[in-house]
Amino acid sequence: MSQPRASLAVENGLVLHGRAVGAPGERAGDLYRVIASGVGGTAMPAWKGSLPEDDLWALVHYVDSLVAMRDRAEAAELRRRNEADDASWKPPAPPGEGAR
Numbered sequence: 001m002s003q004p005r006a007s008l009a010v011e012n013g014l015v016l017h018g019r020a021v022g023a024p025g026e027r028a029g030d031l032y033r034v035i036a037s038g039v040g041g042t043a044m045p046a047w048k049g050s051l052p053e054d055d056l057w058a059l060v061h062y063v064d065s066l067v068a069m070r071d072r073a074e075a076a077e078l079r080r081r082n083e084a085d086d087a088s089w090k091p092p093a094p095p096g097e098g099a100r
């Protein structure tokens, strides 16, 4: 018997921000839809029309690769590297202070 899609996605742990984005294989199409159309009523804009189609698909594959990495050692390593980069970042001085 077939499972409802959302519960399949949840079983597979494929949830971004608590929302199911689809089972593997369907995920790229789901990501394309949300990136192209945005999320109505939120700050997430629609990117279709403002980005070339090739760039939209590059973003789809990039986000898809991050979802596929979820809960794996490489994800922990990426987080560690990002946090190390962040640790050395200093906000620019407010106007009138610091470097002249």
Ligand code: HEM
Pocket: 016, 017, 018, 019, 020, 021, 031, 034, 035, 039, 042, 043, 044, 045, 047, 059, 063
């Ligand atoms: C090209 C850059 C961007 C990409 C690829 C991108 C991608 C995504 C994706 C895939 C989601 C869905 C996550 C899910 O399934 O829950 C999402 C949600 C969201 N994005 Fe973006 N995003 C981009 C830029 C932005 C920008 C510039 C903003 C705001 C200034 C933004 C605000 C949001 C918000 C608020 C949500 C959550 C919407 C909700 O409440 O469901 N995004 N984004």
